[in-house]
Amino acid sequence: MKQETRKDEIINTAAKLFKEKGYSAVTMRDLATAMGIKAASLYNHINSKQEILKAIIISIAEEFTSGMNSIIQSEASSISKLESIVALHVNITSNNTNGMASLNNDWMHLEDQLDYYLQLRNEYEANFLGIINEGVTASEIKNSNPEIIMFSMLTTLRSLYLWIPKKEDLNAKNLGQSLSEVLISGINN
Amino acid sequence: MKQETRKDEIINTAAKLFKEKGYSAVTMRDLATAMGIKAASLYNHINSKQEILKAIIISIAEEFTSGMNSIIQSEASSISKLESIVALHVNITSNNTNGMASLNNDWMHLEDQLDYYLQLRNEYEANFLGIINEGVTASEIKNSNPEIIMFSMLTTLRSLYLWIPKKEDLNAKNLGQSLSEVLISGINN
DNA sequence: GTCTATAACACGATAGAC
DNA sequence: GTCTATCGTGTTATAGAC
Numbered sequence: 001m002k003q004e005t006r007k008d009e010i011i012n013t014a015a016k017l018f019k020e021k022g023y024s025a026v027t028m029r030d031l032a033t034a035m036g037i038k039a040a041s042l043y044n045h046i047n048s049k050q051e052i053l054k055a056i057i058i059s060i061a062e063e064f065t066s067g068m069n070s071i072i073q074s075e076a077s078s079i080s081k082l083e084s085i086v087a088l089h090v091n092i093t094s095n096n097t098n099g100m101a102s103l104n105n106d107w108m109h110l111e112d113q114l115d116y117y118l119q120l121r122n123e124y125e126a127n128f129l130g131i132i133n134e135g136v137t138a139s140e141i142k143n144s145n146p147e148i149i150m151f152s153m154l155t156t157l158r159s160l161y162l163w164i165p166k167k168e169d170l171n172a173k174n175l176g177q178s179l180s181e182v183l184i185s186g187i188n189n
Numbered sequence: 190m191k192q193e194t195r196k197d198e199i200i201n202t203a204a205k206l207f208k209e210k211g212y213s214a215v216t217m218r219d220l221a222t223a224m225g226i227k228a229a230s231l232y233n234h235i236n237s238k239q240e241i242l243k244a245i246i247i248s249i250a251e252e253f254t255s256g257m258n259s260i261i262q263s264e265a266s267s268i269s270k271l272e273s274i275v276a277l278h279v280n281i282t283s284n285n286t287n288g289m290a291s292l293n294n295d296w297m298h299l300e301d302q303l304d305y306y307l308q309l310r311n312e313y314e315a316n317f318l319g320i321i322n323e324g325v326t327a328s329e330i331k332n333s334n335p336e337i338i339m340f341s342m343l344t345t346l347r348s349l350y351l352w353i354p355k356k357e358d359l360n361a362k363n364l365g366q367s368l369s370e371v372l373i374s375g376i377n378n
Numbered sequence: 379g380t381c382t383a384t385a386a387c388a389c390g391a392t393a394g395a396c
Numbered sequence: 397g398t399c400t401a402t403c404g405t406g407t408t409a410t411a412g413a414c
Contacts, residue, residue, distance in 0.1 A: 149371055
């Protein structure tokens, strides 16, 4: 575990504030106050507000891409791959709850890196849908609407950042298992 | 169908812009440009930017409260009530896709009406959870974690505004049925 | 109902002292 | 590494002409 630099501290504090009010509503003065310093002092560690947003979002997006690549290269069943995706979201979100809020809500405020982010997101969704379609072909998954299935799963997983902080008693493994069961097997008797 | 006033036109245009960039990132100049007028002219129809946000969010929140009250007063089964909740979200979101984005993402920028909004939201979630708990007691719903069930369903339903505009071929009734099946019966064979 | 002009203030970012 | 002071610009909103 590398020790946290002052720049990391700024980025983590910013992520917390961005979660509460969104990127546009958080000023550099807000961020400085939360750090206990003056706004001008922030610029000794970072070059711009935009750089902070980029640092938060792109690193997480690349984590998802990397995790998805491992999953699609495995030879597990489609259902098992979906369970791995649930676990991937639970793990990344548990480790960076605040950053996930920016990824979900403030990606459109990326400037230089917007196209790159959208590319990663589109690839991720295409891989996700591919797994579901495989599962339908293999009769592991019901032959209903694959896009509705992906939409339902992915929006639930993307919203985990809102919910994990309230449920600290559930560890990541248990949460992943419970959530997989609800998403895959449904809720009715 | 009452005819659209200039004020309604401003509110609807604002909702569209708020969906794209969020309340804080949309300026009165942006809004005026989208309307084809100058920023100062907006103030002949509305009193403040805040008033626009309030008009968008509170009316939708009250629609949900009203719909939920009808559902809990019915004597349907718990599963049937959940299907009605899905239909409620599909209907409201279909009729006001842009406004749903503000409800989900910009409620924290409400000033005077923030407490009222939070009260409506908390009551809605409590009623939702109550229906699930009833279903568990009546053995209609699996005895797993009711909060995870609510979280999963509600976050999917709250994200419908992102998805409905892309799927104009599906009408509200079909979408509601397909989504109910995925959420209630799961996806596996 | 829309315009031009502008008030009053907040914003991101920089310069230079310590 | 943090500060004070400030630049240039953008922000919501108002005043008053047409």
